[in-house]
Amino acid sequence: MGSAESRILQGGGTTLYSNETLFDAIGGESAVRELVEKFYPKVQANPLLSPLFPEDIQPVMDKQFLFLTQFFGGPPLYSEKYGHPMMRGRHLPFPVTPKRAAAWLSCMSQALAETNISEPLQEAVIERLSGPAHHFINSEDES
Numbered sequence: 001m002g003s004a005e006s007r008i009l010q011g012g013g014t015t016l017y018s019n020e021t022l023f024d025a026i027g028g029e030s031a032v033r034e035l036v037e038k039f040y041p042k043v044q045a046n047p048l049l050s051p052l053f054p055e056d057i058q059p060v061m062d063k064q065f066l067f068l069t070q071f072f073g074g075p076p077l078y079s080e081k082y083g084h085p086m087m088r089g090r091h092l093p094f095p096v097t098p099k100r101a102a103a104w105l106s107c108m109s110q111a112l113a114e115t116n117i118s119e120p121l122q123e124a125v126i127e128r129l130s131g132p133a134h135h136f137i138n139s140e141d142e143s
């Protein structure tokens, strides 16, 4: 699943072996849960992103936990519950601009930095997410 398996990362005492998923390497379910819980408060505090999200962020966090688990190579929890992710399509109702994609990735980097995930793996996570983040862009920046 994805590029993690074809790459070996080393650093900070942590290695992503060629047959290991990013999901396992970062610490499995509890790590994904922690990341999601650190990420959304940053999204809610970001002036470009917060207007797009509902006040009750818990359902979004729950879906993101299911999705990232699957996306990083863990069990396909999102698809089991919601079917094919079609993630670009699910973002079409929202104006995802280049600046918002950068802000989203920046919130994710900050959340990662607050975890115990090693820096090389933090970089691998951002690398894995930056493709989709840019792919979801569907609107121009306003200014």
Ligand code: HEM
Pocket: 049, 052, 053, 054, 060, 063, 064, 067, 068, 071, 082, 087, 090, 091, 094, 095, 096, 097, 100, 101, 102, 104, 129, 132, 133, 134, 136, 137
């Ligand atoms: C590029 C910047 C992004 C913006 C501005 C953005 C914004 C949003 C918004 C507004 C929602 C809907 C919240 C609601 O339910 O009301 C959403 C849902 C979601 N986003 Fe993003 N998103 C971005 C990137 C990403 C990326 C890179 C991923 C993962 C690769 C992702 C995964 C999800 C998931 C899993 C959901 C829930 C989908 C569902 O309803 O089942 N998003 N996002």
